[in-house]
Amino acid sequence: MFPLQYPVNILNNTQKDTIVLDPFCGRGTSIFAARMFGYNAYGIDNNPVAVAISKSKLSAATVEMIMETLNKALDYTGNYDIPQSEFWQWAFEMTVLEQLCKIRAYLHQHDGMTENALRGIILGALHGPKAKQMENNSYLSNQMPRTFSSKPSYSISYWKKHNIKPDKISIAAVVKKRAQRYYNDVIPEVNSNIINGDSRENASYRQLPPMTLIITSPPYYGMRTYYIDQWLRNWFLGGPDVPVNILNNQMDHSSPDDFARNLGMVWKNCARFTTPDARMYVRFGSIPSRKTSARDIFEKSIALSENAWRIIAVSDAGNSSCGKRQAAQMLVGQKRKSEPINEIDVELIKNA
Numbered sequence: 001m002f003p004l005q006y007p008v009n010i011l012n013n014t015q016k017d018t019i020v021l022d023p024f025c026g027r028g029t030s031i032f033a034a035r036m037f038g039y040n041a042y043g044i045d046n047n048p049v050a051v052a053i054s055k056s057k058l059s060a061a062t063v064e065m066i067m068e069t070l071n072k073a074l075d076y077t078g079n080y081d082i083p084q085s086e087f088w089q090w091a092f093e094m095t096v097l098e099q100l101c102k103i104r105a106y107l108h109q110h111d112g113m114t115e116n117a118l119r120g121i122i123l124g125a126l127h128g129p130k131a132k133q134m135e136n137n138s139y140l141s142n143q144m145p146r147t148f149s150s151k152p153s154y155s156i157s158y159w160k161k162h163n164i165k166p167d168k169i170s171i172a173a174v175v176k177k178r179a180q181r182y183y184n185d186v187i188p189e190v191n192s193n194i195i196n197g198d199s200r201e202n203a204s205y206r207q208l209p210p211m212t213l214i215i216t217s218p219p220y221y222g223m224r225t226y227y228i229d230q231w232l233r234n235w236f237l238g239g240p241d242v243p244v245n246i247l248n249n250q251m252d253h254s255s256p257d258d259f260a261r262n263l264g265m266v267w268k269n270c271a272r273f274t275t276p277d278a279r280m281y282v283r284f285g286s287i288p289s290r291k292t293s294a295r296d297i298f299e300k301s302i303a304l305s306e307n308a309w310r311i312i313a314v315s316d317a318g319n320s321s322c323g324k325r326q327a328a329q330m331l332v333g334q335k336r337k338s339e340p341i342n343e344i345d346v347e348l349i350k351n352a
């Protein structure tokens with residue numbers, strides 16, 4: 001996730017009729033920034049969690065609407081499943097899990113602006129660190145990382161070893177706190193759409209108007225766990241209650257050339273679906289252990305897009321360490337190897 005300031009700095013130098021596309025929209029940072037400027041904004045992502053979170057950033061629901069929808073979901077009387085395995089008994093307090101399952105089933109059957117907001121709030125609150133005092137909890141789970149879902153076997157042994165039990169958290173209190181934080185301010189409503197699709201395929205762009213500006217951050221070369229890292233949030237969206245890796249729609253990370261070829265397909269699509277004077281801003285990185293620089297892969301990807309774009313500036317975005325930016329909060333309750341990431345910021349214009 002790049003910081004909001006990155007797209008904001010770009011958008012500060014744009015004109016009124018800007019239309020923004022992020023073909024790897026992730027948690028919707030560039031879409032949200034565009035909306036702050038009153039610009040129409042569109043996104044594509046192939047991860048349902050990213051799509052749901054991006055949609056929640058476009059919702060104009062109010063706190064009252066969100067709380068009303070939550071109450072309806074908690075009163076849901078249809079059928080719902082409650083996962084039974086040991087992981088679930090430790091991950092959530094029993095009544096919290098049952099309520100979560102009701103909300104999950106309700107949201108599966110109802111769609112709309114307010115449901116999008118509630119879905120995004122629950123996804124954000126689903127797991128994370130426990131507060132010292134129960135009333136300060138802003139996450140619904142037992143002690144867990146916030147940015148990725150740890151694996152069941154690891155989590156269970158961690159909770160058992162440290163004897164950490166899940167709290168009986170008030171879902172309503174957590175949702176209200178978050179709704180007040182994110183939905184109190186009036187942010188302009190804009191035309192927008194988030195496509196759950198593969199940005200390498202041109203079918204993903206067909207419902208979108210011509211764009212004037214691309215702001216994006218593709219998966220970093222070597223980081224291919226976006227899907228399985230979110231298995232618990234994917235469960236909330238209707239997925240399985242165990243981690244399953246879905247690899248068939250992932251970028252090809254087998255070699256820098258394969259990865260560049262995949263990226264090239266996206267840049268070619270972006271060129272096809274933008275206006276002649278379009279610009280593109282990309283933050284990109286790679287893991288140094290892969291022994292290829294982000295800049296080399298990126299330049300190759302532009303060549304492989306049949307030079308649909310021309311690079312006009314490249315700057316070093318700093319040597320953020322995974323531990324600093326992408327994974328700082330991951331380390332709550334789980335040790336992860338953190339590798340430094342070489343990041344670059346690239347500015348491009350469309351070739352005639």
Ligand SMILES: C[S@@+](CC[C@H](N)C(=O)[O-])C[C@H]1O[C@@H](n2cnc3c(N)ncnc32)[C@H](O)[C@@H]1O
Pocket residue numbers: 001002003023024025026027028029030044045046047050197198199200216217218219220226249250251
């Ligand atoms: C580095 S993240 C983007 C982060 C985003 N800038 C933000 O601030 O949240 C890359 C995103 O690309 C998505 N992705 C990977 N391969 C994709 C593909 N082929 N088509 C669409 N999205 C893809 C991943 O699911 C992930 O959400």
